Amino acid sequence: MTTAPEHNPTLHELTLMDRLAQYAPVLLIPILMVIGLAAIQSPSSWLTLTVSGLAMGMMIFIMASGLTLVFGLMDVINFGHGAFVSVGAFIGISILLALGTMTGAPSIFLNVLAVLIAIVGAMIGAGLLGWAFERVIVKPVYGAHLKQILVTMGGMIVVEQLILVVWGPDEIFINRPEALKGAYIFLGAAVEKYRLLAVVLGLVIFAGMRWVLRHTKIGLIVRAGVENGEMVRALGYPLRLVFISIFIAGSALAGLGGVMWGLYQEVITAHMGGSLMVLVFIVVIIGGLGSVEGCFIGALLVGLLQNYVGFLDPKLALVSNIGLMVLILMWRPQGMVPVVRAK
Amino acid sequence: MLNSLFSGDLPRSKALTLLLLVIFVGLAFAPFIFPGTRSLDTAARICIFIVLVASYDLLLGYTGIVSFAHTMFFGVGAYGVALASIHIGRGFDALIVGSLAGALVAAVLATIIGLFSLRVRAIFFAMITLAVATAVAVLFSQMSGITGGEDGLNFKIPRALTSAQKYMSDPLFGVKVNGKLMNYYLMLFGSLILLLVFLRITNSPFGRVLQAIRENEFRAESIGYKIVFFRTGASVISAVGAALAGSLYAIWLRYVGPDTTLSFEIMIDILLMVVIGGMGTIYGAVIGATIFVLAQNYLQNLMVVAADATQSLPVLPLILNPDRWLLWLGILFILSVYFFPSGVVGRLRGKR
Numbered sequence: 001m002t003t004a005p006e007h008n009p010t011l012h013e014l015t016l017m018d019r020l021a022q023y024a025p026v027l028l029i030p031i032l033m034v035i036g037l038a039a040i041q042s043p044s045s046w047l048t049l050t051v052s053g054l055a056m057g058m059m060i061f062i063m064a065s066g067l068t069l070v071f072g073l074m075d076v077i078n079f080g081h082g083a084f085v086s087v088g089a090f091i092g093i094s095i096l097l098a099l100g101t102m103t104g105a106p107s108i109f110l111n112v113l114a115v116l117i118a119i120v121g122a123m124i125g126a127g128l129l130g131w132a133f134e135r136v137i138v139k140p141v142y143g144a145h146l147k148q149i150l151v152t153m154g155g156m157i158v159v160e161q162l163i164l165v166v167w168g169p170d171e172i173f174i175n176r177p178e179a180l181k182g183a184y185i186f187l188g189a190a191v192e193k194y195r196l197l198a199v200v201l202g203l204v205i206f207a208g209m210r211w212v213l214r215h216t217k218i219g220l221i222v223r224a225g226v227e228n229g230e231m232v233r234a235l236g237y238p239l240r241l242v243f244i245s246i247f248i249a250g251s252a253l254a255g256l257g258g259v260m261w262g263l264y265q266e267v268i269t270a271h272m273g274g275s276l277m278v279l280v281f282i283v284v285i286i287g288g289l290g291s292v293e294g295c296f297i298g299a300l301l302v303g304l305l306q307n308y309v310g311f312l313d314p315k316l317a318l319v320s321n322i323g324l325m326v327l328i329l330m331w332r333p334q335g336m337v338p339v340v341r342a343k
Numbered sequence: 344m345l346n347s348l349f350s351g352d353l354p355r356s357k358a359l360t361l362l363l364l365v366i367f368v369g370l371a372f373a374p375f376i377f378p379g380t381r382s383l384d385t386a387a388r389i390c391i392f393i394v395l396v397a398s399y400d401l402l403l404g405y406t407g408i409v410s411f412a413h414t415m416f417f418g419v420g421a422y423g424v425a426l427a428s429i430h431i432g433r434g435f436d437a438l439i440v441g442s443l444a445g446a447l448v449a450a451v452l453a454t455i456i457g458l459f460s461l462r463v464r465a466i467f468f469a470m471i472t473l474a475v476a477t478a479v480a481v482l483f484s485q486m487s488g489i490t491g492g493e494d495g496l497n498f499k500i501p502r503a504l505t506s507a508q509k510y511m512s513d514p515l516f517g518v519k520v521n522g523k524l525m526n527y528y529l530m531l532f533g534s535l536i537l538l539l540v541f542l543r544i545t546n547s548p549f550g551r552v553l554q555a556i557r558e559n560e561f562r563a564e565s566i567g568y569k570i571v572f573f574r575t576g577a578s579v580i581s582a583v584g585a586a587l588a589g590s591l592y593a594i595w596l597r598y599v600g601p602d603t604t605l606s607f608e609i610m611i612d613i614l615l616m617v618v619i620g621g622m623g624t625i626y627g628a629v630i631g632a633t634i635f636v637l638a639q640n641y642l643q644n645l646m647v648v649a650a651d652a653t654q655s656l657p658v659l660p661l662i663l664n665p666d667r668w669l670l671w672l673g674i675l676f677i678l679s680v681y682f683f684p685s686g687v688v689g690r691l692r693g694k695r
Contacts, residue, residue: 077466140681147680149409149469150618154677157611161670169666274607278477281470315485318478325474329459 025297025336032301036308044189049307055195057303058202059264061296063257064280064287065209066250072226072290072339074243076138079149080156081254081280082273083133084126087159088255089262089272090167092122093174096263103177111177115263122259123252129159130251134244156274163270171269174262198260205253206296213292222246226290226339279306282321286328288335297336348539350546354626359691363626366633370531374524375516381640387527389636390534391592396616397541397628398584403614404623405545406577407557411610412456412472415479416582418604419452420445420589422483422490425599428498435501442590446583453582457575468578480605495600504529504594526595533591537584542625544580553577554623611669612639615676621686630687643668 020027033050040046067081095118096103102114137155141147175181176194183190213219225232225239233239254273261276262268283302287294302321310317328336346353354360369376373386399413423445424438431437460471483490490496502508508522518524544550552573555563564570593599603609612635620631643665653659683690 077469079469137677145466146403146407146409147684149466150614150680151677153611153614154673154680157669157673158677161667161673165664165667165670275477278474282474285467285470315482318481322475322478325471326459333462 025294028336029297029300029304032304032308036304039312040308044187045311047187047189048191049311050304051191051195051199053304053307054300055198055202055264055303056306057300058198058206059257059260060276060279060283060303061202061299062205062260063254063276064283064295064299065205065292066246066253067280068284068287068290068292068295069222069226069246070243070250071284073222073229073239073246074142075145076142077145077148078133078138078152079277080133080137080152080154080159081250082275082277083156083159084130084251084254085258085261085273085276086163086268086270087129087258087273088122088126088252089258089268090163090172090270091125091255092118092259093172093262093268094167095121096174096177097172103175106178108179111179114177115180119256119259122255126255126258127248127252130248130254131244133159133251134247138247160270160274167270169270171267173267175266176263180263194263198264201260205256206292209292218242278318279321282325286325286335288332288337288339290339291335291337294335294337294339350539350543352542352546352625354692356692359626359688362691363629366629374518374527378518383523383527385636385640387530387595389633390530391588391595392613392616392632392636393629394534394537394541394588394591395585396613396620396632397538397625398581398588399613400617400620400622400625400628401541401545401550401553401584402577402581403617404621404627405550405557406553406574408461408574408578409469410472410578410581411469411607412453412476412479413581413585413613414605414607414610415472415476416449416453416585417589417592417609418480418483418599418601419449420586421593421599421604422496422589423448423586424590424593425496425498426489428500429496433499433501435503438500438590438594441593442587445590446586449582449586450579453579454575457578458571461571461574461578476605476610477607480601480607483605484601491600493601495598495603497598500526500594500597530591530595534588537587538625538629541584545625549573549576557623615672617686618676618679618684619686621688621690622684624686624688624692627686627688634687638668638672 036050037043037046040049063081063085066084067078071077096114099114099117102110105111133155137151138148141151180194180197183192184196185191211219213223221232221237221239221242225237225242229239258268258273261272265272279302283295283298285298286301287296287298301324305320305324306317309320332338354363370386370390374383377383377386395413395417399410402408402410402413420442423443424441427437427441427444428434431440456472456475457468460467484493486492487494502522504522504526506519506521506523508525509520510522510525511520514520545553552563552568555566556568556570556573560570589604592604596603616631616635617627618631619634620629621627646663646665646668650659650663650665653663679686685693
């Protein structure tokens with residue numbers, strides 16, 4: 001009889017490279033910033049572009065986060081997500097225009113209050129639309145990807161057209177409230193106040209979302225649902241209710257993103273959501289469908305790259321993001337932060 | 344004979360046969376039945392969109408994957424002809440070289456996109472094609488040195504295809520027999536041949552495998568078919584079809600521009616045509632394209648009348664405004680995906 005081989009499990013400490021590899025997606029952001037600095041050379045332009053890239057990334061993240069969670073939870077891909085962005089922007093900007101006395105006043109308090117009212121209005125409007133959208137458009141086609149894509153696309157066309165019916169066919173121009181106009185001069189670089197605000201707001205939302213997902217019961221159910229929905233349902237949790245809530249929350253966030261984007265561009269059109277969807281999809285794909293962290297990293301990468309390349313050669317801005325997507329998919333075909341799923 | 348021409352896939356319904364015959368006769372004799380430039384233009388558009396939609400149906404209806412890059416391939420074919428005609432010079436050789444080059448570029452692009460996105464998940468394909476198509480459309484409208492930018496390119500086609508060339512001194516049945524008429528018949532026969540080719544492809548063993556993949560991916564894979572290969576193949580064939588349709592369109596219009604070939608609106612039009620006509624039936628493309636192009640050209644007139652008639656009522660004139668016709672088509676689109684995904688053709692075949 002042979003004896004079993006000696007079994008001595010040992011725990012090696014991870015090497016530095018292994019530890020770094022775990023954070024590889026996050027590390028891409030500073031790497032991209034350094035490459036950007038090398039390519040642009042002028043530090044002051046670089047700083048301006050970096051801040052605007054981060055601001056853009058945060059806004060895209062806010063729009064994309066709902067989409068990625070909705071997909072992760074119920075395998076529903078919503079091509080009409082851009083409609084919530086447009087609707088949010090139109091509602092929010094209309095409120096701001098109606099509150100012209102508050103936004104025009106030289107008081108920070110009144111300005112911020114007006115923006116907050118607009119944001120709340122936009123989020124409620126987009127959230128309600130999201131609820132209706134889920135009920136009428138998405139619910140009948142659960143589990144059929146092909147029909148989902150077609151129907152949600154159709155839903156987006158209808159919503160876009162309804163915006164045109166309600167608000168008329170012309171684009172709407174808007175001035176930012178007094179307190180958000182202008183820029184700080186920092187190390188010789190002009191950094192717009194509004195972009196800083198967008199970055200801060202984006203960080204707050206990301207931190208809040210992460211907190212909810214990691215430290216609350218709801219978050220636990222959501223994360224478990226993303227990994228294995230059937231098991232969560234078998235344990236008696238009403239996954240469908242969770243899903244609807246996430247859908248509504250995601251739509252409301254898209255509406256918030258829409259208001260922020262409208263104030264950033266200072267002009268809104270009914271097609272803005274549809275055209276932003278291109279960037280949102282790139283972000284969701286490179287981040288890994290279903291992953292909020294991946295979505296955040298992806299959005300920052302896309303925002304930075306878009307701004308750097310847009311400065312160097314405006315024609316190539318969008319193409320460079322396609323290139324980024326291709327490279328990342330070659331590296332990790334499931335996206336940067338692949339979500340493990342049992343399905 | 345007829346059976347082999349249609350690759351054994353006959354309409355299988357009396358009403359459908361009748362409808363197809365009406366469309367065919369209408370298109371074949373369009374210059375004589377509906378004289379006038381506008382109606383001839385409409386007829387040519389119908390021919391070209393039938394091919395475009397049939398090639399999209401191979402992807403959406405037969406293989407079950409959604410692409411948003413179909414207009415990109417359409418545009419590649421159109422720009423191929425335009426650029427060849429400008430750089431080689433007016434002539435049939437330029438048209439042929441341009442069409443083939445466009446088809447080749449489309450095939451290469453489709454292979455790259457397919458291998459990239461279909462390898463992982465079919466759902467990526469829809470998003471990636473959307474992103475790539477948008478990027479290409481932006482690129483085409485910005486590289487004004489080569490593509491003419493937003494203005495597009497005007498170019499000359501061979502004299503034999505323009506109205507300057509007269510073939511008979513006297514009109515035939517009241518219609519001038521000139522190059523324009525020849526050009527129309529080039530469109531008609533070009534489209535007819537391509538349509539029959541697509542009918543052939545979808546009824547070949549290759550087409551059957553595509554349908555098997557659509558119905559049950561796992562099972563098709565376990566029988567031993569490499570799914571990525573077949574899906575990419577379908578995407579390439581459909582891209583080539585779209586590019587050839589684009590070449591025809593460019594020859595007919597003697598102009599290419601981002602709005603006529605690359606815009607996202609056309610992509611939505613194609614989706615609507617496929618779904619209304621019936622997915623997974625090449626005949627659906629014929630019906631869908633005909634209904635849609637006719638509606639596009641004449642429904643708006645009807646809506647003007649309706650909007651005027653309801654002038655005194657509140658909301659109605661706003662939603663009946665002819666600029667809002669996409670609203671109605673969008674609603675129709677959603678309803679048809681829900682309630683009759685097999686489209687007009689499916690309905691007609693179902694009744695027997």
